Amino acid sequence: MDERPVSPALKLLAFLMFAFLLAPLIVVVPISFSGDSYMMFPPSSWSVKWYPAIFLDGKMTAAFWTSLLLACAVTVLCLVIALPAAFALVRLRPRGAEALSSLFTAPLLLPTIVLGLAILIVFARYGLLATFPGLVAAHLVVTLPYALRVLATALSTLPIAVEEAASTLGASPFTVFRRITLPMMKSGLIGTTALCFLVSFDEVVLSLFMTGPRIQTLPVAMYHHVEQQADPLVAALSVLLVVLTLLVVLVVDRTSGLAKTFVK
Amino acid sequence: MPAAVAKPRRNGLALVIALIAPIALVNAFGFLAPVLNLARMSFYEVEPTGTMREAFSLATWGKVIADTFYAELIVNSITVSLGITLLTLICSYPIALYLHRSSGTWRTILLVLVISPLLTSAVVRTYGWIAILSENGLVNNLVSGLGLERLRLMFNKTGVVIGLTEILMPYMILALLAGFGRLDPRVEEAASTLGAPPFTIFRRIILPLTMPGIALGCLLCFVLAVSSFITPKLLGGGRVFLLATEIYDQAIVTLNWPLAASLSILVLVIFGAALVLYTRALRAIL
Numbered sequence: 001m002d003e004r005p006v007s008p009a010l011k012l013l014a015f016l017m018f019a020f021l022l023a024p025l026i027v028v029v030p031i032s033f034s035g036d037s038y039m040m041f042p043p044s045s046w047s048v049k050w051y052p053a054i055f056l057d058g059k060m061t062a063a064f065w066t067s068l069l070l071a072c073a074v075t076v077l078c079l080v081i082a083l084p085a086a087f088a089l090v091r092l093r094p095r096g097a098e099a100l101s102s103l104f105t106a107p108l109l110l111p112t113i114v115l116g117l118a119i120l121i122v123f124a125r126y127g128l129l130a131t132f133p134g135l136v137a138a139h140l141v142v143t144l145p146y147a148l149r150v151l152a153t154a155l156s157t158l159p160i161a162v163e164e165a166a167s168t169l170g171a172s173p174f175t176v177f178r179r180i181t182l183p184m185m186k187s188g189l190i191g192t193t194a195l196c197f198l199v200s201f202d203e204v205v206l207s208l209f210m211t212g213p214r215i216q217t218l219p220v221a222m223y224h225h226v227e228q229q230a231d232p233l234v235a236a237l238s239v240l241l242v243v244l245t246l247l248v249v250l251v252v253d254r255t256s257g258l259a260k261t262f263v264k
Numbered sequence: 265m266p267a268a269v270a271k272p273r274r275n276g277l278a279l280v281i282a283l284i285a286p287i288a289l290v291n292a293f294g295f296l297a298p299v300l301n302l303a304r305m306s307f308y309e310v311e312p313t314g315t316m317r318e319a320f321s322l323a324t325w326g327k328v329i330a331d332t333f334y335a336e337l338i339v340n341s342i343t344v345s346l347g348i349t350l351l352t353l354i355c356s357y358p359i360a361l362y363l364h365r366s367s368g369t370w371r372t373i374l375l376v377l378v379i380s381p382l383l384t385s386a387v388v389r390t391y392g393w394i395a396i397l398s399e400n401g402l403v404n405n406l407v408s409g410l411g412l413e414r415l416r417l418m419f420n421k422t423g424v425v426i427g428l429t430e431i432l433m434p435y436m437i438l439a440l441l442a443g444f445g446r447l448d449p450r451v452e453e454a455a456s457t458l459g460a461p462p463f464t465i466f467r468r469i470i471l472p473l474t475m476p477g478i479a480l481g482c483l484l485c486f487v488l489a490v491s492s493f494i495t496p497k498l499l500g501g502g503r504v505f506l507l508a509t510e511i512y513d514q515a516i517v518t519l520n521w522p523l524a525a526s527l528s529i530l531v532l533v534i535f536g537a538a539l540v541l542y543t544r545a546l547r548a549i550l
Contacts, residue, residue, distance in 0.1 A: 006365050007462065014362035017355050018377065021433050024392025025381060027402060031395050040400035081286040088283035092276055104287055107295045111491030111535070113508050114528040117515050118298035121305060121525075141294035144287055202385045204494060209515065222387045226498055230394050238388040245383050249376065 025242060031235040039230045050236035060237065063221035070132070070217060071201040074139045078196040079189070081140070082147035087177070089148075090155040101152065105145040115141065116209035123210070130212035138206045143196045150195060154188025155181070187255060194252045198245065306526035316521060324522040328530065338530065341507040344421060345489035351429045352436045352485045353478065359433075360440035360477075361470070364447065382434040386494045393427040393499060394418065419501035427499045432488055436481040443477015475549045483542040487535055507531055 027041065035045030054060055085104065089097045107115060119138050120129065128134030158181065166176045182189075204219035211220050218241075226234055309319040328334045363374050381389060396402045397417040404414045417423050447470065455465045493508035500509070507527055514524035 006362060010358060010362055010365075013358035017359045017433075018374075020355060021359070021381060021430060022377065023396060024389045024427075024430060025384060026392075027395045028388065028392045038400075039395060039398070041395050041402045041405065081290065084283035085287040088280045092280050092283075094277065094280040100284065104291055107291070110295075110299070111487070111508075111531060113491050113493055113511055114302070114531055115295070115298070117511060117521075117524055117528050118302040119294060120515060121521055122293075122298040122301055137290070137294055140290050144290055148287065198383055202383070204385060204387055208512070219385050219387050222385070222391075223494065223498070226387065226391050226394070230391065230398065234388075234391050235395070238391060241388060242384055246380065249380060249383060253376070 028235045028238045028242070031232050032239045034232040034235070037231065039232055039235070043232075050232045051240075053233055054237050054240070057233065059216070059221055060218070060225075060233075063216045063218045066132075066215060067201055067218040070135055070139065071197045073136050074143055074200040075193055075196040077136065077140060078143050078147040079192060082144055082151055082192070086148055086151035086155055087181075090152050101148065104148050107141050108145045112142070112205040116206045119206065120209040129210060130214045132215065135207065135210050135215070135217070138210050139200045139203055142203065142206065143199050146195050146199060147192045150192045151185070151188055154185040154191075158184050190252060190255050194248050198248060302525045302528060306522055306529055308522040308525075310520060310522055324526050328523070328526050334527075337505055337507055337510055338534075340505060341490055342534065344425065344504075344506065345486050348425055348428045348432065348489045349482050349486045351425065352432045353482060355429060356433050356436035356440060356481070357478075360437045360444065363437070363441060364444045378434050378437050381431075386431060386492075387498075389431055390427055390495045390498045393423070393430070393495075397423050397426065397499070418499055419503050421500075421504055423499035424496045424504050424506075427495045428489055428492060431492070431495055432485045435484050435488060439481035439484050440474065440477040443480060444474055446473050446476070448473075472549075476546065479542055479545050479549065483538055486538055490534055491531060507534075 031039060031041060031043065032050055033046050033048060034040075034043035034050065035047035036043050088094065089101050094100075116138075119141065123129055123134050123138070128137065162184070163176050163180050166180050167173070171179070202219060203217075204223060207217045207220045208223065211217060216224075222234055222237060306324055307320050307322070309317045309321040309323060311317060359374075359378065363371060363378070366374060394401070398404070399414065399418075401417075403417060408414055417426070451473075452465055452469055455469055456462075460468070491508050493506070493512055496504055496506050496509050497512070500506075507530065511524050511527045511531070514520045514527065
């Protein structure tokens with residue numbers, strides 16, 4: 001390796017900054033085991049009472065199921081909608097493919113607060129506010145661009161020779177896609193699934209505009225809870241969510257290499 | 265390009281349209297129509313009773329431009345976001361440089377540590393900052409344990425700046441890393457062999473070579489800081505007024521949609537200005 005050794009000063013600085021970066025995530029763990037009825041750090045006594053308290057909180061459990069169902073619906077729809085689009089743009093290469101893919105990924109350029117407001121105004125007209133279909137549609141607007149981008153990258157890096165060989169040997173285009181292309185882009189599909197699920201499950205700004213007293217997602221319920229009272233309940237819930245996220249990340253990393261999805 | 269790829273497809277256009285139709289529909293209904301509608305909405309009339317009327321009026325825009333409250337809001341948003349961007353850069357640079365120089369499993373572990381906050385909800389991370397900065401939080405209990413007076417670190421700009429800096433760090437680190445590819449260890453070694461002290465190497469070689477990454481990271485963080493509102497809302501406690509929090513309040517609490525719409529368009533104008541500055545800066549660097 002022709003890399004320069006890392007100086008101790010840089011090591012120390014990087015370590016300090018890592019501590020700063022991870023501090024809010026780390027601090028949540030001891031608080032979740034607090035025995036106090038309000039938040040203080042360090043806690044004056046310890047207990048595990050906040051973990052069962054999550055499951056007894058009707059609002060949080062309802063919001064959790066809404067979020068889970070929403071994230072699943074959004075992920076499935078994302079794959080169903082983005083996969084054909086990615087195939088069309090990368091493999092069939094129609095005129096204006098570049099312009100189309102920038103149009104389809106444009107929602108990511110817009111700040112979610114502006115997008116949220118814009119969607120709120122239009123969806124209010126169609127009675128879609130605070131409804132499940134409305135939430136699905138709003139989430140699709142921000143998850144589809146990610147799905148399209150990851151799937152298009154996965155498709156364009158596949159060796160086309162294998163598909164051509166199958167096609168030459170007489171397989172129909174659909175068979176080639178189903179038997180050759182789809183299995184080969186497995187890691188791209190897994191990455192897309194995880195990304196769409198996490199983006200939808202964590203999405204809070206759009207959801208804040210779209211939810212009401214009738215329907216709430218988990219991040220929105222947590223936001224309102226923290227706004228009113230910052231008790232250790234949210235800490236316990238946060239620990240569970242971080243564990244869930246880490247599980248998803250680990251599974252994806254094992255199957256397709258998470259680092260590769262983010263840094264080339 | 266191999267000939268087989270370029271071969272014309274049978275009934276190609278119909279197939280392409282069929283495959284693209286669903287995503288185009290979502291895009292049109294959930295993005296294009298709402299955004300165009302938003303621009304139109306900023307010209308609606310608001311009657312004193314608060315009801316909104318379809319019209320072509322410049323009243324809302326006049327209010328946004330003439331009222332000093334909004335001028336202050338804009339200046340405040342921009343200066344706070346610039347401060348956050350600078351702090352994010354200072355905090356992220358050592359991590360990115362260290363990551364760039366590490367390798368193997370250790371590098372993967374560090375990368376996962378950088379990315380995992382990105383995958384955690386902003387609500388969770390802001391809650392963590394409340395635990396650290398609040399009246400009964402980590403810092404204040406340490407400070408009072410030392411016999412000093414408790415600090416006000418929340419419900420003011422300080423809290424918002426600290427929280428957002430940390431929340432935006434992963435974006436900055438990834439942007440810096442993407443730009444660090446130009447850093448050739450042999451150039452640094454050559455400078456070192458020729459007797460340059462470490463700080464000179466950093467100032468004269470590392471910093472200029474990593475400028476494109478710095479510019480990209482700063483653009484990204486500035487844009488995200490201007491438009492973020494979960495953290496300013498929770499750590500600012502309604503006492504820090506920024507464009508994004510005002511848009512939310514006008515949209516959800518006051519229900520003055522034309523005003524919210526014109527403030528949103530202002531955010532987009534600030535975005536555009538940042539983008540122009542970025543391309544200028546990039547041209548000056550390269």
